[in-house]
Amino acid sequence: MSVSGLSLIRSFDTVSETKLFPAISKEAMLIRRNSLYFNRSPLEALEEVARNHPSEIFRLWILGYSSVLRSGGDVASYLASKAKDFLRSVERKWMGYANTTNVLGEAILALFLLTPMALSLMALVFVGEVSLWLSDLYNFLVVPSSALLASLFVHLSQPKTFDRYDLEPWIPPSLIMGTCSLIPSLTLLRLELYEALLLSLMVLSFPLAYASTKRLRACNQAEKVLPDFLRDVTEHRKLGFDVKEAVVRLSYRRYNQHFDHLLSQIRRALSYGASFKEAVLSVKTPSWTTRVTLLIIEQVAESGGGSPVVLETLANYIGDYYGAKVAGKSGVKLQAYIGYGAPAFMVMGMLLLKSLGEQFSSAITSPQLASFFAGYQLFSQVLSSIMVTIVVSSFIIGVIVAKVSDLTFLSFKHPLICLSSAAISIKVTPLLI
Known part of the structure; x- marks a missing residue:
């Protein structure tokens, strides 16, 4: 724009008028205020905002511009070189984002895959209320806190894009559909709690997945x-x-x-x-x-x-x-595919443990063995609770995968794929064991 005769100050005026640059809109408004109401020249207003700015990159950029302009240098060449520097910085951010996300994804998937199986094995082998207590701790503390921390970490490490998908009209009817499908699933279809919750989340996700996929495709x-x-x-x-x-x-x-x-x-x-x-x-x-x-x-x-x-x-x-x-985005595709398969592996592990527990209980003949496996009833309670957690974790993994691969939490095709993976595993695994 500077090559075309538009100064940096004019560019900031455009920023303040259009509101397309939220990252520097505040600075643009301050420059305009100082120029219009505080009797500053446009260049003085620009320098005043730069001197008090907390970002060193912004401060050096603006003060360097004013120095070149006052000395009669080539402003267009200076801004072009800065644009190239900023572009290289963005490229490094994308590369660092892919590497960081891969490490985080492995840690989250390990937590969601291994912990439910460890808790179920503990309940099967060891008799005691501590297994039930640890299960509740995992369900109500570890899973929500891990999901929040992972989402926050991905959001902070992700380069900002400011794309708008406008799914607000779709959210209320989707929530109503998902909520209304839960109770009939429990009462009319006689499904287990985790199966009814799985169906409800899939019904909720389907219209949002359709709308978000359409907008993401348009953006791409x-x-x-x-x-x-x-x-x-x-x-x-x-x-x-x-x-x-x-x-x-x-x-x-x-x-x-x-x-x-x-x-x-x-x-x-x-x-x-x-x-x-x-x-x-x-x-x-x-x-x-x-x-x-x-x-x-x-x-x-x-x-x-x-x-x-x-x-x-x-x-x-x-x-x-x-x-x-x-x-x-291509650097995190593998993590997305692993996320799709994680719910299936979790369900398969739990159903295998359930089958193992049933075989143990049917093989009990002596009082000693009956005493050893007295925790089977406790194991059933823990297993039912863990299955509900697996369904919720499948949805959470899908949301995190959406943020990682599509740069937004609103890409609901990923939660739908993860939930479908869990549903298929629930139906297919009993046929294989």
């Missing part, structure tokens, strides 16, 4: 074709078309379903007399990257710039960012 479709779209705009600029006209002409080209719809929205808004900025801001897409890219194109068009070199540079930046994001 838009971001995937952004570099190609920007290069097409560049080619049109080389042919002499301005940026706005290039966007209108490209709206008749086929990219993919969602991106074609976005471009048609812009073309339709322009045909109704809206300005280019109004048309861009009216676009509805879950992808934050797409909304920001379209806004940058609009700002470049408004400035009268938008040379092919500028647009090609923007295309390279967006392509590198998307590549880093895809590489980071």
Whole structure:
């Protein structure tokens, strides 16, 4: 944008007006306040906010910009080099995120896989109320606290994307459907508590999985074709078309379903007399990257710039960012597949222990053995409690997998897959043992 004649101060004004940059929106509002109401020049307002800012990276960036500007240096080259540095930093964050998440995923899966089996074995072998007490401790303390800590850790280590999926209209009916299916499952279908809970969670997750998958696909479709779209705009600029006209002409080209719809929205808004900025801001897409890219194109068009070199540079930046994001998400795919299989392994382990306990109880003949296996009734209580916990843990694992692989807790296809894995294992395992 600086190459196109737009200063950094003008960019901060755009940030404060559009609210597309929540990470620096507060700083943008402070700069605008200092300039409009505190009788500061735009550059002084920028420097004042930078000096008092807690982030060293932000402070050095802004003060370096003001130093280059005051000394008459090449501001555009300075900002371009800083943009490359920030992009490399984002790439390192994605790589570090993948490595950190893999370690965390292994620890969480080990906790959810091994602990239920250890508690059940303890209840089967050792007679005493301590097994039941440990089971309750695991169910009501360890599982919730582990889920919260894991979710918090993933959220803090994850690079921010600011994508919006807008599932609010789907949440109330999904909750109602899930709740209403629980009681009939217990009373009419005569299911066990863990089976009824499993069915209820699957009913709850299905509509949310449909809605979230549709929005995630739209987000991925838009971001995937952004570099190609920007290069097409560049080619049109080389042919002499301005940026706005290039966007209108490209709206008749086929990219993919969602991106074609976005471009048609812009073309339709322009045909109704809206300005280019109004048309861009009216676009509805879950992808934050797409909304920001379209806004940058609009700002470049408004400035009268938008040379092919500028647009090609923007295309390279967006392509590198998307590549880093895809590489980071690809690095955690194995953890997602392990998460899908974890509920099945947990259910199989519990049902095998149940079969073992039943065989022991049927083989009891002497009072000594009967005394040794007097804890079988306690084992049955612990097993029933653990099965409920496995169902809840399956849903929790799915939510964590959603955050890890799709960068949001709202991708409900992953909880649905984990619950389906547990349901299949519940039905298939008894046929194999």
